[in-house]
Amino acid sequence: MSARLDLLSKVLRNVFGGRLASMAMDRGELTIEVAAVDYFEIARILHDHTGLDFEQLIDLSGVDYSAYGGKPRQGKRFASVAHLLSVTHNWRLRLRTFAEDDGFPVIDSVCDLWPAANWYEREAFDLYGILYNGHTDLRRILTDYGFTGHPLRKDFPVSGHVEMRYDAEAKRVLYQPVTVEPRENTPRIVREASYGDVGHG
Amino acid sequence: MVEIRNYTLNLGPQHPAAHGVLRLVLELDGEVVERADPHIGLLHRGTEKLAETRTWVQSVPYMDRLDYCSMMCNEHAYCLAVEKLLGIEAPERARYIRTMFDEITRILNHLMSLGSHGLDIGAMTMILYTFREREDLMDAYEAVCGARMHAAYYRPGGVYRDLPETMPKYKASRFKNEKALKRLNAAREGSLLDFLEDFTGRFPKCCDEYETLLTENRIWKQRTVGIGVVSPERALALGFTGPMLRGSGIAWDLRRKQPYAAYDQVDFDIPIGKNGDCYDRYLCRMAEMRQSNRIVRQCIAWLRENPGPVIVDNHKVAPPRREKMKGNMEELIHHFKLFSEGIHVPEGEVYAAIEHPKGEFGVYAISDGANKPYRIKLRSPGFPHLAAMDELSRGHMIADVVALIGTMDLVFGDIDR
Numbered sequence: 239m240s241a242r243l244d245l246l247s248k249v250l251r252n253v254f255g256g257r258l259a260s261m262a263m264d265r266g267e268l269t270i271e272v273a274a275v276d277y278f279e280i281a282r283i284l285h286d287h288t289g290l291d292f293e294q295l296i297d298l299s300g301v302d303y304s305a306y307g308g309k310p311r312q313g314k315r316f317a318s319v320a321h322l323l324s325v326t327h328n329w330r331l332r333l334r335t336f337a338e339d340d341g342f343p344v345i346d347s348v349c350d351l352w353p354a355a356n357w358y359e360r361e362a363f364d365l366y367g368i369l370y371n372g373h374t375d376l377r378r379i380l381t382d383y384g385f386t387g388h389p390l391r392k393d394f395p396v397s398g399h400v401e402m403r404y405d406a407e408a409k410r411v412l413y414q415p416v417t418v419e420p421r422e423n424t425p426r427i428v429r430e431a432s433y434g435d436v437g438h439g
Numbered sequence: 440m441v442e443i444r445n446y447t448l449n450l451g452p453q454h455p456a457a458h459g460v461l462r463l464v465l466e467l468d469g470e471v472v473e474r475a476d477p478h479i480g481l482l483h484r485g486t487e488k489l490a491e492t493r494t495w496v497q498s499v500p501y502m503d504r505l506d507y508c509s510m511m512c513n514e515h516a517y518c519l520a521v522e523k524l525l526g527i528e529a530p531e532r533a534r535y536i537r538t539m540f541d542e543i544t545r546i547l548n549h550l551m552s553l554g555s556h557g558l559d560i561g562a563m564t565m566i567l568y569t570f571r572e573r574e575d576l577m578d579a580y581e582a583v584c585g586a587r588m589h590a591a592y593y594r595p596g597g598v599y600r601d602l603p604e605t606m607p608k609y610k611a612s613r614f615k616n617e618k619a620l621k622r623l624n625a626a627r628e629g630s631l632l633d634f635l636e637d638f639t640g641r642f643p644k645c646c647d648e649y650e651t652l653l654t655e656n657r658i659w660k661q662r663t664v665g666i667g668v669v670s671p672e673r674a675l676a677l678g679f680t681g682p683m684l685r686g687s688g689i690a691w692d693l694r695r696k697q698p699y700a701a702y703d704q705v706d707f708d709i710p711i712g713k714n715g716d717c718y719d720r721y722l723c724r725m726a727e728m729r730q731s732n733r734i735v736r737q738c739i740a741w742l743r744e745n746p747g748p749v750i751v752d753n754h755k756v757a758p759p760r761r762e763k764m765k766g767n768m769e770e771l772i773h774h775f776k777l778f779s780e781g782i783h784v785p786e787g788e789v790y791a792a793i794e795h796p797k798g799e800f801g802v803y804a805i806s807d808g809a810n811k812p813y814r815i816k817l818r819s820p821g822f823p824h825l826a827a828m829d830e831l832s833r834g835h836m837i838a839d840v841v842a843l844i845g846t847m848d849l850v851f852g853d854i855d856r
Binding site for chain 1: 808
């Protein structure tokens with residue numbers, strides 16, 4: 239597997255040269271990061287180039303990096319991460335791009351290359367509010383009809399903002415502000431680097 | 440001049456053929472579907488968000504509740520992701536146990552899917568037959584972890600405990616006399632492996648029974664042959680995996696191409712279809728069950744011969760044995776820290792995928808070095824399949840939409856997450 243990934247990284251270097259913002263091999267997986275302006279073009283080459291042949295978009299998801307490592311984040315907040323698979327060459331690639339503007343994140347849509355991206359981009363829009371430029375049907379997909387906010391953003395509380403209850407007098411379901419208090423049973427802790435390492439202690 | 444308008448029909452969310460809570464808005468021209476717009480999310484529980492607020496181990500039971508027809512496979516992908524992040528590997532015996540239970544799960548899932556697919560399009564008997572065998576496999580689940588469905592048996596680093604030496608037995612009741620009890624408990628006198636060996640011995644015959652019901656059945660063929668045809672190129676573009684992809688003739692199976700657990704040690708074939716229609720996918724699933732049966736038999740033989748640990752001996756990842764914990768301060772601290780604070784997973788990101796009965800189930804996990812995931816993205820196989828509903832159903836009749844839902848093997852716990 240790793241010999242194959244070496245070959246893939248070589249091919250990628252030949253094809254793209256300096257256009258990749260970064261390329262990293264970690265735990266047997268290859269990740270490339272590209273600038274938002276190059277994203278569509280690079281995706282197109284990954285899809286069409288005969289030495290790469292990424293026929294399948296396995297997964298596409300949004301990520302909100304604003305609370306990463308428990309520290310205030312320097313740099314851009316929203317990323318769109320695509321996992322590509324080539325059935326011909328049996329290799330995988332992770333393709334990440336950050337949206338330029340944190341307040342109004344826009345990333346090009348890859349629906350034209352992989353129709354499978356359609357729903358994945360709707361999902362990322364729904365959960366993170368990332369707008370996909372060129373997507374023809376960017377509606378919410380998982381959340382309720384009439385939902386406001388983007389639930390997987392780090393500043394969205396787990397308990398949400400509204401709750402639903404049946405009102406016997408009004409004889410219908412009503413929305414009201416949540417009555418549950420958010421609580422954390424186990425605090426989130428980032429320890430020093432060597433703490434709890436496998437093989438340590 | 441007569442004005443002809445398309446008719447919009449709302450199918451579901453409470454429709455018996457909708458396999459849960461699918462709401463399909465169909466635009467019809469007479470009885471022909473012009474456009475299908477699936478509305479999903481009615482079973483959205485926010486698993487990904489919840490996982491961010493739980494420790495790594497606490498999320499394992501959430502995985503069972505994703506695709507509630509193939510519980511252990513979901514756990515497997517999650518555990519593989521955590522193990523990959525930690526850089527550890529489960530002991531060999533655990534890998535064989537996982538392989539065996541993945542295949543049991545595959546049989547469970549396919550029995551459910553074929554049974555309900557038959558039920559949807561008019562073959563009522565099928566589900567009665569398949570649920571008979573499902574019951575035995577559920578008992579295997581129960582024997583190994585105590586729960587019939589939501590197992591939480593796979594853990595990061597291995598499996599929770601070794602295979603049991605006894606099987607749960609039927610007890611006497613008003614409805615079961617001595618004779619019936621004896622018959623029911625005949626295969627349950629020995630260990631779990633004996634029980635499974637007995638099962639795998641009779642399962643090929645059961646498959647033959649299912650085939651006599653459906654394979655050459657005229658009505659079944661009329662309802663499935665030539666319905667929902669997907670070309671291999673389209674199947675790839677639409678992100679299909681599993682039987683949906685193999686039904687179109689592409690021999691792609693992660694168990695073979697990117698082996699995990701003990702799949703590189705066992706012998707099995709990958710059935711593929713030819714025409715890419717509902718009937719071919721049905722045949723693929725049927726053949727896959729027979730192959731799974733073969734794999735289970737090989738695993739049983741190996742597991743009988745090779746005792747050993749089933750979970751890693753690293754107490755930063757797996758809890759110490761109960762007896763040791765009771766008598767040893769060090770182990771007590773490990774136990775306490777593990778179940779209160781949880782595993783500390785090094786910073787990084789991984790994508791771990793397995794060949795789930797429905798297709799490729801993947802877990803994309805990002806860790807920022809904390810005791811909880813930073814982000815978990817669950818790649819469910821049903822999601823892209825359902826996304827293709829519009830394309831597949833165009834030009835078909837309403838009744839064929841039901842056949843398509845059946846062939847996609849949709850489970851909403853998995854799609855809505």
